[in-house]
Amino acid sequence: MSSLLQGVNLYLIGMMGSGKTTVGRLLAKHLGYGFVDTDDVIVQVGGKSINQLFAESGETAFRQLESDVLSQVCSFTKLAIATGGGIVTRQENWSYLHHGLIVWLDAPVDLLYRRLQADDTRPLLQDVDPREKLRSLLEQRQPLYSQADLQITINEGETPEQIAERVIAAIPSVLKTPVSHNN
């Protein structure tokens, strides 16, 4: 499979809680790829947690850092890249994402909510009604996520390993077959 991909990067997109970080790491391992999580890079470079960055500098500053990181990582090959859920909201990010194969982990709101209920690391969910926040974010972002090359529906009870295997099995269906020139 990794030879079929010819080093093309995999970009995981989807809502927070859909499993991009968890599944991305497994995909990298299976493909013999490096793994990058754009949020982790932002935290390392900025020396602050995502919560701190949102609180001290605001979402706009975070989004600029996110675009900067994406623009840097897309110059490398053989990477599985877990993005943050909001990366799709900036038009310029799509020109970077399209350097590789874009995989949307598409999970329903109920599942996202259950996974993130006790998690306080997502500043956008520090809301009076986090479930409603997830629902409205998904509604806004769905048309953007659906621009992915591959849509993987996340089912309740499926392990990260099973999801990674499903992504790998689906990749050949979206790889462009090379055109042979006979003359």
Ligand SMILES: Nc1ncnc2c1ncn2[C@@H]1O[C@H](COP(=O)(O)OP(=O)(O)O)[C@@H](O)[C@H]1O
């Ligand atoms: N297939 C899965 N089954 C159960 N829990 C999962 C699964 N994938 C991810 N999780 C858990 O859900 C939470 C969010 O996963 P994460 O990989 O951080 O998602 P994202 O990066 O898309 O926000 C984490 O606590 C993670 O351990």
Ligand SMILES: O=C(O)C1=C[C@@H](OP(=O)(O)O)[C@@H](O)[C@H](O)C1
């Ligand atoms: O959906 C979003 O706007 C965000 C998702 C988070 O990443 P995950 O999708 O990995 O949780 C992180 O980038 C930040 O909290 C904002």
Ligand SMILES: [Mg+2]
């Ligand atoms: Mg993540």
